[in-house]
Amino acid sequence: MPGTAAAVPPPPPNPSDTDIANGNAQVSESVSQVGDLINQVASANQQLSRLDDEVAIKREGVNKALVDLQIAREAVDAAGGVVAESQQALRDAGTQIERAQQRFTDYAVASYTKGRNVASLSSFFGATGPDDVLDRAQVMRLLSASQKAVLENLQRARTEQANRDSAAREAKQRADAAASEAESKKSEAEQAITVARTALQEQASRKAQIEADRNSAQARLDAARDSVAGLQGQRDAYITWDNQRQAAEAAAAAAAAAEAARRAAEDQSARERAAELANGQRPHTQIDEDSDSGGGGTAAAPAQVKPKPKPMAPAVTGGAAIETVIDRGMSQLGLPYAWGGGNENGPTLGIRDGGVADSFGDFNKVGFDCSGLMIYAFAGVGISLPHYTGYQYTAGTQVPSSEMRRGDMIFYGPNASQHVALYLGNGQMLEAPQSGSIVKVSPVRWDGMTAYAVRMVS
Structure with a gap:
């Protein structure tokens, strides 16, 4: 056929x-x-x-x-x-x-x-x-x-x-x-x-x-990328269709040519038989048909990659006096930030600042601000600090911030006028950050840090 x-x-x-x-x-x-x-x-x-x-x-x-x-x-x-x-x-x-x-x-x-x-x-x-x-x-x-x-x-x-x-x-x-x-x-x-x-x-x-x-x-x-992707997808789909069309047309042309050749061959064979019959001859004719077969391969499965193990966190150590200060400060974790709050005896009611502290209701909260938390922590070893970061900056021994040790105070802003935190070691610090936040442990922020840290306990 x-x-x-x-x-x-x-x-x-x-x-x-x-x-x-x-x-x-x-x-x-x-x-x-x-x-x-x-x-x-x-x-x-x-x-x-x-x-x-x-x-x-x-x-x-x-x-x-x-x-x-x-x-x-x-x-x-x-x-x-x-x-x-x-x-x-x-x-x-x-x-x-x-x-x-x-x-x-x-x-x-x-x-x-x-x-x-x-x-x-x-x-x-x-x-x-x-x-x-x-x-x-x-x-x-x-x-x-x-x-x-x-x-x-x-x-x-x-x-x-x-x-x-x-x-x-x-x-x-x-x-x-x-x-x-x-x-x-x-x-x-x-x-x-x-x-x-x-x-x-x-x-x-x-x-x-x-x-x-x-x-x-x-x-x-x-949306523009999706539109372009859609247009490009339509173009690709059309090219694929056009390739299929051309292949189908070529296959149809080849099939038509093969059919024409077959019919021509049949016609030629019929003419030859007619001629042989006309000459009284009946030769035997055998026609062999060959067929080809092909095979396929199997692709290899990709190799599996094992995940890398997670690093372990190192331990921290310190002297007895330093640990007393840190333990006293860490005992207040989770207490609310209250601007103007905190003294040597613990958290106190915050005060009004006419701005953001008032908007967070600090004057109705019992907690600490940054310098108040330092007052409470160091009171545990008999050290009395004023309630102002600028005065706390000159209260102890100033050491280069690059050489700070566990238990040192870290300061921020010009002349330590912005913020203070307690260095815990291993890139961590204890702080009362700002209104709306709580007393917490944070990664040390180097941006804006003063040139010196302050060591109150050796």
């Missing part, structure tokens, strides 16, 4: 070169937009990090202002006490002088009215002789001089006390001025936090908008 060509399915869509070129142009444009927006997000993240650092510095500035304000208020109280004591002493001196003057006045009146002054003859009645008269006159002069000296000494004492009172009042005025200045700086620091927080929130909103634009552009890029 004659051969039959395999049936070819109908052709798939065949997008034009222009359609594919336009799709690739859209992909290129979307890639450029996404790349630009990714760069803007990275820039916004850097700006957010910088603003967050500025806020941290200003929050610690408020801590410093609170410490300085407390010191100034104590100085005012002390100066007020000195002024009160000085004024009381001045009043007492005046009272003594008034009494002495009254006694002197009483003496003078009595001498005048009763004749008991030095010049009165009654003072010499009963004298036994000239020597006795002279002795009595000397006694009277001494009594008068003594009363005058007492009065002068009292007047001198009152003058000195008045000078001391003036100095005390001047000292209180200076203390009052210092307290007023400290209160003003506290207000300025709190206002700076509000300004910094507003800038941070605006930057966060801008970043969110950029991220939304980036996500939208990424969606358009994905």
Whole structure:
């Protein structure tokens, strides 16, 4: 029987070169937009990090202002006490002088009215002789001089006390001025936090908008890529179909040619038989048909790859005093961050900052901020620290940060004004990071770290 060509399915869509070129142009444009927006997000993240650092510095500035304000208020109280004591002493001196003057006045009146002054003859009645008269006159002069000296000494004492009172009042005025200045700086620091927080929130909103634009552009890029992939897939499918079509047409042509040759051969054979019959001949004709067969191979299975073993974490060690500090700090893991919270006895209620701490309700939370956690940890070995990172930075021995050991304090920001944490070793640190977080163990952050760590315990 004659051969039959395999049936070819109908052709798939065949997008034009222009359609594919336009799709690739859209992909290129979307890639450029996404790349630009990714760069803007990275820039916004850097700006957010910088603003967050500025806020941290200003929050610690408020801590410093609170410490300085407390010191100034104590100085005012002390100066007020000195002024009160000085004024009381001045009043007492005046009272003594008034009494002495009254006694002197009483003496003078009595001498005048009763004749008991030095010049009165009654003072010499009963004298036994000239020597006795002279002795009595000397006694009277001494009594008068003594009363005058007492009065002068009292007047001198009152003058000195008045000078001391003036100095005390001047000292209180200076203390009052210092307290007023400290209160003003506290207000300025709190206002700076509000300004910094507003800038941070605006930057966060801008970043969110950029991220939304980036996500939208990424969606358009994905859609464009899918479209191009679809067009290219249609083109590939059409090429595959066209190859199949050409192969089918070639096979059909070959089959038709073979069929034509077979028929031609049959026709030739028929003509030859007719000629032989016509000549009375009947030759025997044998026709052999050969067939070919083929074989196939089997592909080898891919080799299996064994996973690599995970590394083990090394152990940590330390001295008894250092371990006491670390154990005391680690005992507070999980407690909430509360700005302004924490003292030597443990967590305390946070305070208001007029910004992010208030938005997280830190003033209603009992917990620690970063410097408060250090106060509590080191109190376990009898070390008292101020509630301000800048003062804690100068409280112990400063060592290069590259040489810090377990139990050292790590600081961040200019002059350690931003943050403090406790180094645990092996690249880990204990910290109270920020509002909305908790006391936790974190990887050491080298970015923004001060040149020195502080060692309180050897």
